[in-house]
Amino acid sequence: MVIFENQTMKQILLILTTLLTLACNGQKTKQDLFSLTVSPVINKTDKTNQTIIETLTEFLKTKNNSLTENKNWIVSDFQKYIYPYLDIYNIENSKYGKDFYLPTLVEIIPTEKVNQKILKIAFIGHNKETKENQLKSIYNLIANIQQDKVLFSRYLDFSTEKWKTFSSESMTYIVSPNKIINATEIGEQKKDINKIYNFFQCKPISITYYSCVNPKELFEIKGFDYNPMMYVDKTGGLADYGNIIFSGNNSEIYTHEIIHIYTNNLFPKIDKFIDEGLATLMAGSGKYSYEWHRNKLDKFLNENKNYSFAEHTNAYERIYFENETSIPYMTSALILERTLSVYGKEKLMELLKSEKELWTTLNTVGLTKENINEELRKQIKLPLTSVWQ
Numbered sequence: 044m045v046i047f048e049n050q051t052m053k054q055i056l057l058i059l060t061t062l063l064t065l066a067c068n069g070q071k072t073k074q075d076l077f078s079l080t081v082s083p084v085i086n087k088t089d090k091t092n093q094t095i096i097e098t099l100t101e102f103l104k105t106k107n108n109s110l111t112e113n114k115n116w117i118v119s120d121f122q123k124y125i126y127p128y129l130d131i132y133n134i135e136n137s138k139y140g141k142d143f144y145l146p147t148l149v150e151i152i153p154t155e156k157v158n159q160k161i162l163k164i165a166f167i168g169h170n171k172e173t174k175e176n177q178l179k180s181i182y183n184l185i186a187n188i189q190q191d192k193v194l195f196s197r198y199l200d201f202s203t204e205k206w207k208t209f210s211s212e213s214m215t216y217i218v219s220p221n222k223i224i225n226a227t228e229i230g231e232q233k234k235d236i237n238k239i240y241n242f243f244q245c246k247p248i249s250i251t252y253y254s255c256v257n258p259k260e261l262f263e264i265k266g267f268d269y270n271p272m273m274y275v276d277k278t279g280g281l282a283d284y285g286n287i288i289f290s291g292n293n294s295e296i297y298t299h300e301i302i303h304i305y306t307n308n309l310f311p312k313i314d315k316f317i318d319e320g321l322a323t324l325m326a327g328s329g330k331y332s333y334e335w336h337r338n339k340l341d342k343f344l345n346e347n348k349n350y351s352f353a354e355h356t357n358a359y360e361r362i363y364f365e366n367e368t369s370i371p372y373m374t375s376a377l378i379l380e381r382t383l384s385v386y387g388k389e390k391l392m393e394l395l396k397s398e399k400e401l402w403t404t405l406n407t408v409g410l411t412k413e414n415i416n417e418e419l420r421k422q423i424k425l426p427l428t429s430v431w432q
Contacts, residue, residue, distance in 0.1 A: 080147040095186050098193040117196045125284035127197045143168040144179040160186040181268035198266035213247035218254040228295040235298040251287045258291035298326035312398045319358040320375020325430050339368040341423050353412040382408045384428040
C-alpha cells in the first residue's frame with residue numbers, strides 16, 4: 044500500500060494541531076458556504092498552489108450539484124467509477140444541520156510525477172453551543188496539473204498503483220502487498236460465481252476486486268486518512284459502482300458482495316432490504332453461512348419473544364445478535380427463503396424485480412405487518428430451503 048513514508052509523526056501532529064486551530068475560523072456564514080480554509084503550512088504565493096486552491100474551491104462549491112459530471116474532475120473517472128467522488132458527496136451535512144462540516148485544505152503533497160499532487164482535505168464542524176470542534180473526515184484526492192489548468196481525480200488508482208494485479212476469468216484482483224494471495228479462495232470464488240450467474244441465467248460480469256487486510260486499509264486506499272467507520276469493525280467490505288468490490292477481510296472470496304454487483308446490474312431498482320436479504324440467503328454474511336446465521340436468528344427469537352419484524356425493515360439498522368448476526372439482514376433472508384419454499388423461484392425473482400413499495404411487494408407473497416411475526420417464526424422452525432437447489 045502507498046503510504047507517505049517521508050511524513051514524520053511530527054508533521055502529522057502539526058497537521059492535526061492546524062486543523063483544530065482552523066476549525067473555528069473555518070466556519071462561514073450562510074452565503075459563504077464552501078469557501079475554502081487553507082492551512083498556513085501551504086505556500087499561497089506559489090502559482091501552481093494558487094491554481095489548485097482556486098479550482099478546489101470551485102469543485103467544493105459545485106460537487107453536490109451532480110454526481111455524474113463536474114468540469115473540475117477528470118472525465119475518465121466518471122466512465123470508470125461512475126460516481127468518483129461519492130465518498131465526499133454531501134459530506135458537509137450532519138444532525139446539526141446542512142453544511143456543518145466545512146473544508147480545510149491541510150496539505151498539498153508532491154508525488155513522483157511533476158504534474159501530480161496529493162491534496163489532503165479535512166471536513167471539520169464547530170458546535171457553537173458546546174464550543175467543540177468535530178472532525179468528520181480527512182480525505183485525499185489527486186490534483187492533475189495540465190499547464191495552467193487543474194483537474195481532480197480519485198485517489199484509488201494512485202494508492203494501489205504498486206499493488207499486485209492479476210485476472211481469474213471474470214475477476215481482476217488487485218491485492219495489498221501486506222497480504223499473501225490465497226489461491227484456494229480464488230478457486231472457491233470462481234465456483235461461487237459460476238453458481239451465481241447460473242442462478243440468474245445471465246452472463247458473467249467483469250469485476251475488479253480490491254483485496255485489503257482490514258477495513259482500515261480499505262478506507263485508506265479509497266482516500267481516507269480518517270473516517271470513523273475505519274475502526275468500527277475488524278472485517279467488512281462493500282460493493283461499489285463500476286463493478287468494484289472492496290474487501291477488508293484479508294481474503295480473496297467475498298460472495299455476499301459479488302451478489303450485490305449482479306443484483307445491481309440485473310435489478311437496478313431492487314429494494315435494499317430485499318437485496319441484502321438475497322445476498323445473505325445465497326452467501327451468508329461476514330465469516331458465516333446463512334444456515335449458521337439462521338440458527339442464531341432462531342436463538343434470538345427464542346430470547347426475544349416480543350420482537351417485531353414489521354418495525355425493523357431498514358437493512359442498515361444496526362441490530363446485531365452476539366455481535367455477528369444482523370437481524371434486519373436475516374429478516375429479509377428468511378422472507379426470501381419462505382417465498383422460495385412456498386411459491387418457488389419464479390415468485391422470488393418477481394420480488395427482486397419489483398419497483399413497488401416494500402410492503403406492497405411483500406403482500407404479493409402473503410405477508411402483512413399484522414401476520415409477519417407469526418409467518419416468519421413459523422418458517423424458521425421448518426427445515427432450511429436452499430436457494431441453490
